[in-house]
Amino acid sequence: xxxxxxxxxxxxxxxxxxxxxxxxxxxxxxxxxxxxxxxxxxxxxxxxxxxxxxxxxxxxxxxxxxxxxxxxxxxxxxxxxxxxxxxxxxxxxxxxxxxxxxxxxxxxxxxxxxxxxxxxxxxxxxxxxxxxxxxxxxxxxxxxxxxxxxxxxxxxxxxxxxxxxxxxxxxxxxxxxxxxxxxxxxxxxxxxxxxxxxxxxxxxxxxxxxxxxxxxxxxxxxxxxxxxxxxxxxxxxxxxxxxxxxxxxxxxxxxxxxxxxxxxxxxxxxxxxxxxxxxxxxxxxxxxxxxxxxxxxxxxxxxxxxxxxxxxxxxxxxxxxxxxxxxxxxxxxxxxxxxxxxxxxxxxxxxxxxxxxxxxxxxxxxxxxxxxxxxxxxxxxxxxxxxxxxxxxxxxxxxxxxxxxxxxxxxxxxxxxxxxxxxxxxxxxxxxxxxxxxxxxxxxx
Numbered sequence: 001x002x003x004x005x006x007x008x009x010x011x012x013x014x015x016x017x018x019x020x021x022x023x024x025x026x027x028x029x030x031x032x033x034x035x036x037x038x039x040x041x042x043x044x045x046x047x048x049x050x051x052x053x054x055x056x057x058x059x060x061x062x063x064x065x066x067x068x069x070x071x072x073x074x075x076x077x078x079x080x081x082x083x084x085x086x087x088x089x090x091x092x093x094x095x096x097x098x099x100x101x102x103x104x105x106x107x108x109x110x111x112x113x114x115x116x117x118x119x120x121x122x123x124x125x126x127x128x129x130x131x132x133x134x135x136x137x138x139x140x141x142x143x144x145x146x147x148x149x150x151x152x153x154x155x156x157x158x159x160x161x162x163x164x165x166x167x168x169x170x171x172x173x174x175x176x177x178x179x180x181x182x183x184x185x186x187x188x189x190x191x192x193x194x195x196x197x198x199x200x201x202x203x204x205x206x207x208x209x210x211x212x213x214x215x216x217x218x219x220x221x222x223x224x225x226x227x228x229x230x231x232x233x234x235x236x237x238x239x240x241x242x243x244x245x246x247x248x249x250x251x252x253x254x255x256x257x258x259x260x261x262x263x264x265x266x267x268x269x270x271x272x273x274x275x276x277x278x279x280x281x282x283x284x285x286x287x288x289x290x291x292x293x294x295x296x297x298x299x300x301x302x303x304x305x306x307x308x309x310x311x312x313x314x315x316x317x318x319x320x321x322x323x324x325x326x327x328x329x330x331x332x333x334x335x336x337x338x339x340x341x342x343x344x345x346x347x348x349x350x351x352x353x354x355x356x357x358x359x360x361x362x363x364x365x366x367x368x369x370x371x372x373x374x375x376x377x378x379x380x381x382x383x384x385x386x387x388x389x390x391x392x393x394x395x396x397x398x399x400x401x402x403x404x405x406x407x408x409x410x411x412x413x414x415x416x417x418x419x420x421x422x423x424x425x426x427x428x429x430x431x432x433x434x435x436x437x438x439x440x441x442x443x444x445x
Contacts, residue, residue, distance in 0.1 A: 006023065006027060006028055006031035007028075007031040007032050007034065007035040007162060007163070008162055009028070009165065010165060010214070010215040010216045010218065010219050011074070011077050011165035011166050011214055011215065011216075011219040011222055011223065012216060012218040012219055012222055014028050014076075014077060014165060015073075015074075015075070015076075015077065015222070018065070018075065018076050024058070024062045024076075025058040025059075025061040025062050025065075025075070025076025025077075025120070026055060026058040026059050026062055028058070028076065028077075028078070029054050029055055029057075029058040029076070029078050029120060029122070030055060030058075032078050032122070032163060032164050032165075033051045033054065033055070033122075035161075035162060035163045036049065036051075036158075036163040036164070039141070039161045039162075039163055040163075042139065042144050043138065043139050043140075043141050043144065043148075043157050043158075043161050044126065044137045044138050044139060045080075045125055045126055045138050045141075045148075045153075045154040045155075045157040045158040045161065045163070046080075046123050046124070046125060046126065046154060046158070047083050047093060047095075047123075047124050047125065047126045047127075047154065048083070048090050048091060048093075048123050048124040049122065049123035049124075050089075050090065050122070050123055051122075053089070054078060054120055054121075054122040054123070057120040057121075058076060058078075058120055061075055061076040061118060061120065062076070064118075071118050072116060072117035072118035072119075072226065073117045073118070073222060073225055073226045073246075074114060074117040074118050074119035074166075074222070074223065074226050075117070075118030075119075076118060076120065077118070077119050077120065077165060077166060078119075078120045078122040078164050078165070078166070079114055079119045079120065079121060079122065079164070079166045079167060079168065079223070080122060080123060080124075080125045080154070080155050080158050080159075080164050080166070080167035080168070081111060081121055081123070081124050081125065081155075081167070081168050082124070082125050082127050082131075082151075082152050082154070082155050082167070082168050082169050082170060083095060083124040083125060083126065083127045083154070084127055084130075084131045084151075084170060084200060084201040085108045085110060085111060085168060085170070085199065085200050085201075085210075086104035086106065086107060086108040086111065086199035086200070087104065087107055087108070087111055087121060087124065088104060088105065088106050088107045089121075090103075090121070090123065090124050091103050091104075091124070092104050092124070092201075093124075094127065094129075094130050094131070094201050095126065095127040095128050095129045095130060095131065095134075095136050095151070096129050096130050096326065096327070097326050098130075098319060098323055098326040098327070104199070106199065107199065108196070108197075108198060108199025108200050109196030109197070109198035109199055109231050109233070109234065110168060110195055110196050110197075110199075110200070110210050110227055111199070113196070113226060113227050113229060114168075114223075114226060114227065116226075117226035119166075119226070122164060124154075125152075125153075125154030125155040125157075125158055125167060126138045126153055126154030126157075127150075127151050127152065127153065127154060128150040128151040128153060128386060129327075129328055129331055130201070130203065130316060130319075130327075130331065131150075131151040131152075131170060131172070131175065131201065131203060132150075132151060132203065132312070132331055132334065133150060133151070133330070133331075133334075133385075133386055134328050134330050134331055135147065135150060135153075135383055135384065135385065135386055136150075136153060136154075138153040138154050138157050139157065139383070140157065140160075140182060140183060140379050140413075141157050141160040141161035141162075141183055141184075142160070142183070142184060142379075142412070142413055142414060143379075143381075143412070143413060145381055145383075146182070146378075146379040146380065146381050146382070146383075146413060147182065147379050147380055147382055147383055147385060147386050147387055148160070148179055148182055148183050148379065148386075149174075149175075149178040149179030149180075149181070149182040149183065149375075149379065149386050149387050150175060150178075150179065150386030150387075151169075151170070151172075151175040151386070152167075152168075152169025152170060152171070152175045152176055152179050152211070152213075153179055153386065154167075155167035155168060155169045155179070155213055156169065156179030156180055156182070156183040156185055156187070156213055157179070157183050159183070159185045159213040159214065159215065160183030160184050160185045160414075165214060165215050165219060166212065166213065166214050166219060166223050167212070167213045168210060168211070168212060168213075169187070169210075169211050169212070169213060170200060170208055170209065170210050170211065171189045171207075171208075171209050171211050171392070171396055172203055172204045172207045172208050172209075172308060172396065173207075173304070173308060173389035173392060173393045173396060174375070174388075174389025174390075174391065174392025174393060174396070175389070176188070176189040176209075176211030176212075176213075177189055177211075177374050177375075177391075177392045177402055177404045177416070177418060178374065178375050178386075178387055178388075178389050178391075178392055180213060180374065180404040180406075180416055181373075181374035181375040181378075181404050181406075181414065181415055181416030181418075182375060182378065182379035182387065182413075182414070182415075183379075183414065184406040184409075184414030184416075185213050185214070185215065185404075185406060186213065186214045186215065186216055186217060186219065186220055186403070186404070186405065186406065187211065187212070187213050187220075187374075187403065187404040187416070188211055188212050188214075188220040188224060188401070188402070188403050188404075188426070188430070189209055189211040189392075189395070189396065189401065189402045189403075190209065190210075190211060190212075190224060190228075190401045190426055191209075191399060191400065191401045191423045191424050191425075191426065192206075192207075192209050192236050192399035192423075193234070193236040193237045193238050193399075194224070194227075194228055194401075194424070194426065195209075195210040195211075195212075195224070195227045195228060196210070196227075196229065196231035196233075196234050196237060197209075197210055197231075197234045197236070197237075198231055198233045198234050202315055203311065203312050203315050203316060204307065204308050204311035204312060204315070205235070205236075205311060205315075206236075206307060206311065206350070207304075207307060207308055207311065207396050207397065209396065209399075210227070212224055212227070217249065217403070217405075217430055217433045217434040217437060218246065218249060218434070220403065220430060220433075221245035221246045221248075221249045221430050222245075222246055224243075224245055224426060224430075225242070225243065225244060225245050225246055228242055228243055229242060238424075240424070243426065243427055245426060245427055245430055248427040248430075248431060249430055249431055249434055251431070252431065252434075252435070253431055253432065253435045256288060257288065257368035257369065257432045257435055257436070258288055258289070258290075258366070258367050258368050259285060259288060259289040259290075259367060259368065259369055259370070259371045259419075260289075260290060260291075260292045260363055260366075260367040260369075260370050260371065261282055261289050261290065261291040261292070261370075261371045261372070262291075262292060262293075262294060262297075262370045262371065262372050262420075263291070263293075263372065264294070264297055264372055264391070264394065265297055265298060265299075265300065265301050265394070266301070266372075266373075266376070266390040266391045266394070269376050269388060269390045269391075270373055270376045270377065270391075271376055271377030271378075271410075273377060273378075273410045273411065273445055274373055274375075274376060274377040274378070274408070274410060274415055275373075276445060277408045277410055277415065277443045277445040278372075278373055278408070278417065280443045280445070281407065281408070281417055281440060281443060282371070284440050284441060285440070289371065290367075292363070292367075294359060294360070294363065296355070296356045296359035296360070297356065297394060299352075300352075300356060300394040300397060300398075301390065301393065301394060302349075303349040303352050303353070303356075303397060304349075304393040304394055304396065304397035305393070306341055306345055306346055306348075306349040307346065307349050307350060307397060308338075308393070309334070309337060309338035309341050310338055310341040310346040311338075312334060312335060312338045313335050313336075313337075313338030313339040313341070314338075316331070316335050317335055317338075317339060320332060320335050353397060353398060353399075356398060357398050357399070357400070357423070360398060360400065360422075361422055361423075364421065364422045368428065368432050369419040369420060369421050369428075369429060369432045369433075370419065370420040370421075371417070371418070371419060371420075372391060372418050372420070373391050373415070373416070373417070373418060374391060374392075374404040374405075374415070374416030374417060374418040375387060375388070375391055375392075375415060375416060376388050376390060376391060377410065377415060378410045378411060378413035378414060378415045379413055379414075391418065392418075395420055398423075399423055400420055400421060400422065400423055401420070401421045401422075401423070401425070401426050401429050402418055402419070402420050402421075403418070403419050403421075403429055403430065403433045404416035404417070404418050405417045405418075405419070405433060405436060405437055406442075407436075407437065407440065407442045407443065408442065408443045408444075408445065409442070409443070409444045409445070410445050411445075417436075419432060419433050419436065
């Protein structure tokens, strides 16, 4: 294969080729680096990139494989790391001048898991200011005049540009699913607590979730298998057997999935073209889909905003007090608003979570997954905003797994279809997503 063809491989295909001796990790990483060099000036997805170190890691991975020693799930695969996730050999600058040049002493839990699985940490991807809504330098890989979304902008854009197969993001509102939708990539925001947050900059301890980007549903399963594990240092992490999502995906669906089409309180904010495109998707499902209403979701957008605002102010208020000039006016205002949220309102919104989820869980005992938009529409033609997370925040608030599939194109820009599953049931959600992608025709509108 030509070098440019190697860079286009999915992580799953690249793994298979390296295992069969058809390709070396060095050749694959070199192809990805060449692709980065070709696109980076336009997209600006990276804040720190160490190409020579990545190639050194790849050569070491090849030596390990040829020596006959065991290899991990991600052996030889390059991965981009969102720049709020600690790396012991690269700075973690949080998209903020307050952390310029900051070098952590140790890897975040999720980075340690990647290295243990044989992944090659190729660099740090751009995030917005402190992973909030203030845009940074990254552009959309499909049109640089459009936003890539936030706050995992660099990770989504890097995968969307075909420069790397896998990347990590985080989601507090919609920061994994929305950029995935805007950049036309596969994205998974898993159940809260599935992936360790130790060593990840927190802005909301009850919402922040580490998520993943890939080039296929199989890629999402592969990297999630490597990352999943109980971390006693993360209070939301939970004890469980390690899933094997990859093997469950290969097994496929035992029965035809049934979908609940949910417009949700976010529907009024959706663009007409996105509604029309999703309607074409829904039409293809025939009797496998039913539109339902979920009264319990009324008020959920405000519940999410209340929790996120109060916890933002709690985590970032001390940074603002220490160095007011180091935080943008927009984030300063956001912290100020969050600091005025009453304790009674915060506790009310926290307490509403489980009763709402109980209704969702009951629905998901009948339906295989909920179906809705990943974003209100394609990426806005603007770099002044990262777009709206209105289709994502409610699911983050509930701690449920969500996947975005790049199945719609509207006006030459991608837009995702979102599937939502039951807590701690990534296996069924990803198997359903895999079925969905194989059986539903993509829409160009």
